[in-house]
Amino acid sequence: MATAAEDAWKPSRRSSMSEIFREFLLDFPELRVILLGNSWTDRAVVGNLLVNARVFDEDADPQDCVTERAVLSKDKTITVTNAADLLRPDLTDARLSVLVSEAAQAAEPGPHVLLLVLKPENFTEPQRLRLQTSLTRFCEQWFQHALVLLSTSRLNVLKEPHLQSLITECRFRFMCMEHSEDEELKGFTRKVLFTRLAQIVQENSGEHLKYERFEDTVTPAASEKPNLALRMKEGLTGLVETVKNSGLTGIQSSPSKSDPQGNYSMRIEIGFTIEQNFCGNVTAVLLSCLY
Structure with a gap:
């Protein structure tokens, strides 16, 4: 029915x-x-x-x-x-x-x-x-x-x-x-x-569908990945030097390292004073697996 x-x-x-x-x-x-x-x-x-x-x-x-x-x-x-x-x-x-x-x-x-x-x-x-x-x-x-x-x-x-x-x-x-x-x-x-x-x-009040052209994501060739990883590692080292040269005190950093997936990471701890003591932590991580 x-x-x-x-x-x-x-x-x-x-x-x-x-x-x-x-x-x-x-x-x-x-x-x-x-x-x-x-x-x-x-x-x-x-x-x-x-x-x-x-x-x-x-x-x-x-x-x-x-x-x-x-x-x-x-x-x-x-x-x-x-x-x-x-x-x-x-x-x-x-x-x-x-x-x-x-x-x-x-x-x-x-x-x-x-x-x-x-x-x-x-x-x-x-x-x-x-x-x-x-x-x-x-x-x-x-x-x-x-x-x-x-x-x-x-x-x-x-x-x-x-x-x-x-x-x-x-x-x-x-x-x-x-x-x-x-x-x-x-x-x-x-x-x-x-x-x-x-x-x-x-x-839809007579409105038609508007085609939105899809752009395929262009990924680097496999041969480029080692160079990308190397540049990321160098970038982390340069980040540490930049922070050290900034005049801030109490800077400590751990060596850069990579995990099995090829992710490079480094931890930088910075202590500085703004009217009162304040401790801030900065973690810099670059993921090579995203490329």
């Missing part, structure tokens, strides 16, 4: 798509959606449902994103970008950044909705972490524009902690959908899906 909350967002069977667009997307001539998830086929099925045509090859698995545009009504269009598989464990950080950038550029000036299409029986905790890493590279506020779409009708999959975690982060926005060739069922599912997408647009 449907709850009052469910009935609030489900359009009636008599509602036409044009009525849904008029009600929810009155001031938004274009809707931009990026599809992400762990199954190209499921994303292609959803993409074809959104554009109401078989434009995404459900049997392919391209290495790059694919974008299709369609007219929803005389004054409304939709742009759907099916992103490349961002959950592959063999993707390097550099390649991941490129694929995220390509998907964001295909949906310029930015997507209104990130539709996370997941095959729950194949969705794992490592994939959840990988997906969230990818989403963060779109924008830190990605969750404000995200909807989880589970390609199943079995609600018992929601018992999985990693699915609960992702749905919670998406502000509990989710829906379940099984693929069907029944035209009447597909038409109704399309109305429900568009209603959910339109509500996300409304919740």
Whole structure:
């Protein structure tokens, strides 16, 4: 039995798509959606449902994103970008950044909705972490524009902690959908899906997600690390000499030393007088393991 909350967002069977667009997307001539998830086929099925045509090859698995545009009504269009598989464990950080950038550029000036299409029986905790890493590279506020779409009708999959975690982060926005060739069922599912997408647009006052380019951290080559460690050790020795030459009294220092991780540390104890006796301790630590 449907709850009052469910009935609030489900359009009636008599509602036409044009009525849904008029009600929810009155001031938004274009809707931009990026599809992400762990199954190209499921994303292609959803993409074809959104554009109401078989434009995404459900049997392919391209290495790059694919974008299709369609007219929803005389004054409304939709742009759907099916992103490349961002959950592959063999993707390097550099390649991941490129694929995220390509998907964001295909949906310029930015997507209104990130539709996370997941095959729950194949969705794992490592994939959840990988997906969230990818989403963060779109924008830190990605969750404000995200909807989880589970390609199943079995609600018992929601018992999985990693699915609960992702749905919670998406502000509990989710829906379940099984693929069907029944035209009447597909038409109704399309109305429900568009209603959910339109509500996300409304919740964000029509603002789209703004892609924030992620800059990979450049780390020194392994051959540079010994020189870095040597410079840090020399820096600590110079710090002691500087303090000693400052005219302060009661200076004591322990020799610099390194631990098994290559961290150099030195303790300097300084005693000085400001109107009354005061003892201060200064600890200088430089971590070579951060480089």
